[in-house]
Amino acid sequence: MSENRQPPRRSDGTRAAILRAARERFAADGYERATIRAIAADANIDPSMVMRYYGNKERLFAAAAEFDLRLPALTGVHPDQASELLVGHFLERWEGDETLMALLRAGVTNPAAAERMREIFAAQLVPVAERLSPDRPQVRAGLVASQILGLALCRYVLRLPPIVAMERADVVAWTAPAVRHYLTGSVTETAEVGLQVAGDAGQVD
Numbered sequence: 001m002s003e004n005r006q007p008p009r010r011s012d013g014t015r016a017a018i019l020r021a022a023r024e025r026f027a028a029d030g031y032e033r034a035t036i037r038a039i040a041a042d043a044n045i046d047p048s049m050v051m052r053y054y055g056n057k058e059r060l061f062a063a064a065a066e067f068d069l070r071l072p073a074l075t076g077v078h079p080d081q082a083s084e085l086l087v088g089h090f091l092e093r094w095e096g097d098e099t100l101m102a103l104l105r106a107g108v109t110n111p112a113a114a115e116r117m118r119e120i121f122a123a124q125l126v127p128v129a130e131r132l133s134p135d136r137p138q139v140r141a142g143l144v145a146s147q148i149l150g151l152a153l154c155r156y157v158l159r160l161p162p163i164v165a166m167e168r169a170d171v172v173a174w175t176a177p178a179v180r181h182y183l184t185g186s187v188t189e190t191a192e193v194g195l196q197v198a199g200d201a202g203q204v205d
Helices: 011-033 036-043 047-054 057-064 079-096 098-109 111-132 137-157 161-165 168-184 187-202
Strands: none
Touching: 011 036, 011 047, 011 057, 011 098, 036 047, 036 057, 047 057, 057 098, 057 111, 079 098, 079 111, 079 137, 079 168, 098 111, 098 137, 111 137, 111 168, 137 161, 137 168
């Protein structure tokens, strides 16, 4: 008589189903409103399975937030064009990926989401900055991130009316020069510009 055996557990398939459901649920509801129970229902599994594989919602979110920003290499591209391409690329990513937007929103208030965002930008943006300038690429990437993330918060989360109303081409035109300076400029150039502005402001006709 043959023994009754449980079918082999397809852990990889289960994990994939959980992550797929989690990304969709986090994108639809945001981090705070999404629940383990809802994600499990979306994946058609018991909530205990989600807890078994990921432990809690923070760990699940961190695992689900495995994003490839698909940044352009920018090798051999002129700095002016590189900054325009980079800003335009990020606008497309923010507008085309609801899960990435969910991570951005959650990162404002949730430490796990903020840490995941930092990891993503450090791992993917620093190499791009290093290819354009080997001088302090971590600092340059951090400054670019401050510009890009600040823009995303104002345009897509806080929805400041003047920023929301701007055409994409105008956003690129206004933002790209700052990104170009962060990628290839120097502190000396910044200081010289600041002194010139201060001098002009102090002149009296």
